[in-house]
Amino acid sequence: xxxxxxxxxxxxxxxxxxxxxxxxxxxxxxxxxxxxxxxxxxxxxxxxxxxxxxxxxxxxxxxxxxxxxxxxxxxxxxxxxxxxxxxxxxxxxxxxxxxxxxxxxxxxxxxxxxxxxxxxxxxxxxxxxxxxxxxxxxxxxxxxxxxxxxxxxxxxxxxxxxxxxxxxxxxxxxxxxxxxxxxxxxxxxxxxxxxxx
Amino acid sequence: xxxxxxxxxxxxxxxxxxxxxxxxxxxxxxxxxxxxxxxxxxxxxxxxxxxxxxxxxxxxxxxxxxxxxxxxxxxxxxxxxxxxxxxxxxxxxxxxxxxxxxxxxxxxxxxxxxxxxxxxxxxxxxxxxxxxxxxxxxxxxxxxx
Amino acid sequence: xxxxxxxxxxxxxxxxxxxxxxxxxxxxxxxxxxxxxxxxxxxxxxxxxxxxxxxxxxxxxxxxxxxxxxxxxxxxxxxxxxxxxxxxxxxxxxxxxxxxxxxxxxxxxxxxxxxxxxxxxxxxxxxxxxxxxxxxxxxxxxxxxxxxxxxxxxxxxxxxxxxxxxxxxxxxxxxxxxxxxxxxxxxxxxxxxxxxxxxxxxxxxxxxxxxxxxxxxxxxxxxxxxxxxxxxxxxxxxxxxxxxxxxxxxxxxxxxxxxxxxxxxxxxxxxxxxxxxxxxxxxxxxxxxxxxxxxxxxxxxxxxxxxxxxxxxxxxxxxxxxxxxxxxxxxxxxxxxxxxxxxxxxxxxxxxxxxxxx
Numbered sequence: 022x023x024x025x026x027x028x029x030x031x032x033x034x035x036x037x038x039x040x041x042x043x044x045x046x047x048x049x050x051x052x053x054x055x056x057x058x059x060x061x062x063x064x065x066x067x068x069x070x071x072x073x074x075x076x077x078x079x080x081x082x083x084x085x086x087x088x089x090x091x092x093x094x095x096x097x098x099x100x101x102x103x104x105x106x107x108x109x110x111x112x113x114x115x116x117x118x119x120x121x122x123x124x125x126x127x128x129x130x131x132x133x134x135x136x137x138x139x140x141x142x143x144x145x146x147x148x149x150x151x152x153x154x155x156x157x158x159x160x161x162x163x164x165x166x167x168x169x170x171x172x173x174x175x176x177x178x179x180x181x182x183x184x185x186x187x188x189x190x191x192x193x194x195x196x197x198x199x200x201x202x203x204x205x206x207x208x209x210x211x212x213x214x215x216x217x218x
Numbered sequence: 219x220x221x222x223x224x225x226x227x228x229x230x231x232x233x234x235x236x237x238x239x240x241x242x243x244x245x246x247x248x249x250x251x252x253x254x255x256x257x258x259x260x261x262x263x264x265x266x267x268x269x270x271x272x273x274x275x276x277x278x279x280x281x282x283x284x285x286x287x288x289x290x291x292x293x294x295x296x297x298x299x300x301x302x303x304x305x306x307x308x309x310x311x312x313x314x315x316x317x318x319x320x321x322x323x324x325x326x327x328x329x330x331x332x333x334x335x336x337x338x339x340x341x342x343x344x345x346x347x348x349x350x351x352x353x354x355x356x357x358x359x360x361x362x363x
Numbered sequence: 364x365x366x367x368x369x370x371x372x373x374x375x376x377x378x379x380x381x382x383x384x385x386x387x388x389x390x391x392x393x394x395x396x397x398x399x400x401x402x403x404x405x406x407x408x409x410x411x412x413x414x415x416x417x418x419x420x421x422x423x424x425x426x427x428x429x430x431x432x433x434x435x436x437x438x439x440x441x442x443x444x445x446x447x448x449x450x451x452x453x454x455x456x457x458x459x460x461x462x463x464x465x466x467x468x469x470x471x472x473x474x475x476x477x478x479x480x481x482x483x484x485x486x487x488x489x490x491x492x493x494x495x496x497x498x499x500x501x502x503x504x505x506x507x508x509x510x511x512x513x514x515x516x517x518x519x520x521x522x523x524x525x526x527x528x529x530x531x532x533x534x535x536x537x538x539x540x541x542x543x544x545x546x547x548x549x550x551x552x553x554x555x556x557x558x559x560x561x562x563x564x565x566x567x568x569x570x571x572x573x574x575x576x577x578x579x580x581x582x583x584x585x586x587x588x589x590x591x592x593x594x595x596x597x598x599x600x601x602x603x604x605x606x607x608x609x610x611x612x613x614x615x616x617x618x619x620x621x622x623x624x625x626x627x628x629x630x631x632x633x634x635x636x637x638x639x640x641x642x643x644x645x646x647x648x649x650x651x652x653x654x655x656x657x658x659x660x661x662x663x664x665x666x667x668x669x670x671x672x673x674x675x676x677x678x679x680x681x682x683x684x685x686x687x688x689x690x691x692x693x694x695x696x697x698x699x700x701x702x703x704x705x706x707x708x709x710x711x712x713x714x715x716x717x718x719x720x721x
Contacts, residue, residue: 022720024713026656033225033635040221040634047368047627052659088445119446119524122439125372140660147691148524151413152370154624155649156631157656167231167245175248182251201312201324206273206286207243215233215241218275218285218313220637 025136026052026157030164031062035069037156038129039100046100049156050132052139062160063104063133070100070131078102087117091124100129107138111145118146133160172211179208187212219261227258232276241285244272244343253292253306260351265294268350272343273313286313289346291354301356304330309338309346366597369624373417382422383593386585390573391419395426397571398548402433402514405539405549407566409523409558410575412692413620416552417520419575423550424518434512436461441521444486449522450530451537452489455497456482458517458542462504465512478503498541505545516548523552531557532565540568578617579697581705587612590622597623602630603641610646614653614708616695625649625709654709657693666717669693669706673714678704 034051041047051066053059060082067078079097083105084090094101117124132153134142139157143150167175180186182204185193190208193199194217209217231243247259247269259267268291275283290308298305308328327338341349365371366381376382384392394406410416421437428435440449443457459482466475478500485493508515525531531554543549557566558574566572578586590612594603603611603626611629615622626641628649633641661669665684672678672694680686688694693710697703706714 022717024655024658024717026659027652032228033222036221036225037631037635040631041368041627042365046370048370050656115526116445116447119521120441122441122521125370136659139656143660143691144687148412150691151620151624153656154369154621155628155653155656157652157659165228165230167229171229172231175245178249178251197315199315201315203271203273203286203288203310203312204249206313207271210231210233210241210243210273213233215275218241218273220635222635222637225635 026159028161028164029158030161031066031069032165034131034158035066035073038131039070039073041129046126046128046130047156048130048132048153049158050134050139050153051158051160052134052136053160055135055137057135057160057162059104059107059133059135062162063102066131066133067102070102070129074100076100080104087113087120090117091120094124094126094130097126098128100131102131102133104133106132107135109138109141111141114141114145114149118149121146121149121152124149167211176208176211179204179211191217224260227260240276242274242276242282244274246270250290250292255292255294259292262351264355265297266354266356267292267294270343270346270350284311284343287311287343287346289343289350291350293356297356303356306330307354309341309349311340367623367627367630369413369620369627373415374421377418377421377425381593381596382418383589383596384422385578386589389419389422390575391422391426394419394423394550394573398423398427398433398516398550399430401570402516402548403543403546404570405543405568406551407557407569407572408550408552408575409555409572411555411577411618411696412690413618414575414577415619416523416575418619420518420520420550420552424516427516432513434465434508434515435518436465436515437518437520439520441524446521446524449525449534451534451541452493452497453486454534454538455494455501455542456485458538459497459501459504460486461517462501462508462515465508466504472507475504475507494537501542502545505547509546514548515546516550517542519549519551521552523554525554528554528556528565535565535568574698576698577695578619579703580613580615580617580708582697583617586617590615590617593619593622594626597626601640602633604643607641607643607646610643610650614646614650616692616705616707616709617697618692618695618707621653621692621707621709625653628652650709651713654707654711654713657691657707657710658713661693666714669710669714670718672704673706673711676704 034049038049051062053062067080070078077099079099079101081093081101081103084093191214194209199205206218209215227247229245233241248257249269250257255267259269261267270289272287273285275285288308288310290306292306293303310326312324323335323337325338325340326335328334329336398404408416424435424437427433438457438461440446440457444453460479463479481500485497505515539549558572578590580587591608594608594611611622611626615625629641629645632645632648665688668685668688678694689696692707695705695707
């Protein structure tokens with residue numbers, strides 16, 4: 022039985038982090054699996070954070086070492102999303118742990134790293150890790166997506182409403198004879214036929 | 219409504235049709251065609267509830283292109299017991315298809331009836347959300363003539 | 364939520380009146396009292412991660428600074444020098460520059476200005492065989508300062524981050540010893556391992572060693588009440604329900620930073636739940652989140668060790684990995700009377716579920 026940090030989408034992680042207003046800022050960590058796209062996850066998270074508060078979010082990527090990361094974070098008065106640290110060796114995390122006093126900032130910081138990197142943080146930067154506290158999440162890339170059940174539910178409701186079948190809707194769309202209701206745009210997307218829009 | 223519940227109601231679906239483009243559906247709650255109030259929706263403090271659907275086209279590196287939307291606000295029966303008002307108000311943006319119906323208005327509203335249309339300005343999704351969340355409040359007492 | 368930020372500077376907490384003294388005479392009080400009697404003494408302060416060492420140091424410094432005869436200076440070495448590279452020379456330079464700050468710009472005479480330039484130059488361009496020169500300049504500045512303040516006491520933080528005990532020993536036998544010989548009082552936060560095994564010889568260089576223990580929430584009623592008072596000091600509005608506060612104290616395992624962090628997490632759960640108060644259920648959810656991240660990356664052997672600690676209270680450090688379990692707070696050590704070990708309360712239920720899983 023594997024127990025790990027709870028899964029969450031970027032919208033939820035952003036909501037929780039941006040709700041922390043006031044002194045001291047605060048940290049959150051988003052853990053990615055080896056196959057997850059770090060750049061996309063980080064950019065989506067930064068976008069969500071910006072949309073919640075209307076404040077521009079600093080994107081800090083690929084700091085070469087601990088002093089460089091400290092300098093970039095200290096130099097920004099804005100909330101920040103930090104990525105590009107997965108190649109750091111254990112010793113560099115240890116180094117960051119030693120320099121952690123310089124990381125104190127009055128704004129919110131999100132760390133986006135692979136799960137293996139977080140293991141290194143736990144082991145080699147235990148003081149820094151104690152700052153991260155409970156706000157550690159496993160990235161759920163499809164958190165906001167309709168489940169198959171939800172998709173089918175919506176399609177069923179559309180079929181009842183219109184009296185049409187999926188095939189009829191596609192045929193009419195191909196013949197450019199669909200009624201001009203927004204429901205039909207929704208229908209085509211649900212059928213993965215956005216090409217007919 | 220709890221922030222968690224708000225998040226849970228927000229969903230999306232995508233239909234990629236090329237490497238650089240996606241059509242995306244963004245859903246706020248579930249469409250309630252019979253307006254029973256039994257489907258997932260967003261609830262206001264006055265008891266009115268709303269849902270919305272957006273269809274957009276996403277091109278990599280460019281702003282989203284709005285294809286269609288529908289935003290519907292429903293008033294519960296008990297709110298309407300003392301004030302006579304429409305059961306619902308709905309704002310639609312039809313998809314940009316060829317339409318033979320001379321009555322059709324791409325951007326319109328339905329003031330309480332699915333077959334009654336009136337022109338409406340094209341609004342951004344956030345403007346519409348703002349309107350549905352904070353506006354369109356039924357008065358506590360009817361206006362006197 | 365800002366009142367419960369685990370990464371916040373402890374100085375802010377002290378300045379905002381969040382400090383709550385421990386039951387009996389707090390370590391800060393004891394340190395301050397002893398230094399009032401003997402300002403030139405040297406003290407070593409150690410404690411686990413998040414135990415509140417920096418807070419105790421700051422409070423002790425504040426108490427002593429109320430004495431007009433004492434110049435009580437707090438120094439976070441890591442802000443000026445990379446702790447991974449700090450040696451006796453660098454430490455002397457940092458101390459000297461701090462002494463110079465207290466002299467004030469308008470009171471510095473040329474040889475003091477020259478001394479400060481030398482020290483600053485050393486930090487920018489370290490070079491060999493500088494120890495005696497640095498010490499001489501520090502001595503010069505100290506002498507100048509004692510014309511205003513008969514006694515100078517340094518509160519030195521962040522040297523506890525040195526995992527290399529040899530490096531720490533070298534600092535103690537070098538710079539610290541020579542500063543002490545100048546008549547400067549010293550309280551130094553050092554690595555926890557300096558109290559054990561071979562590290563003990565380094566601790567013997569100090570007049571007194573102090574260990575800030577983890578509060579034994581299970582067996583120490585006064586300790587548990589202390590944690591509740593800490594929460595109340597930060598929650599004047601009563602957002603935390605009493606039963607939730609009790610749960611927070613218990614689940615923190617007595618680690619101060621974890622108490623603060625768990626409270627923040629519970630506040631966050633209350634927020635997303637749309638609740639007006641922090642209830643027990645929010646605390647339980649926060650504890651589950653906290654515990655889950657504590658279990659990341661553990662192999663089967665480490666899980667075995669944790670299960671043994673959980674079920675039998677047995678923990679014998681036989682390897683680096685075992686020591687790491689202690690350092691990362693998966694295992695907590697309580698020194699209230701008879702020492703005992705326990706797993707962090709937030710992982711107890713999860714470990715139990717793992718043990719029961721097919």
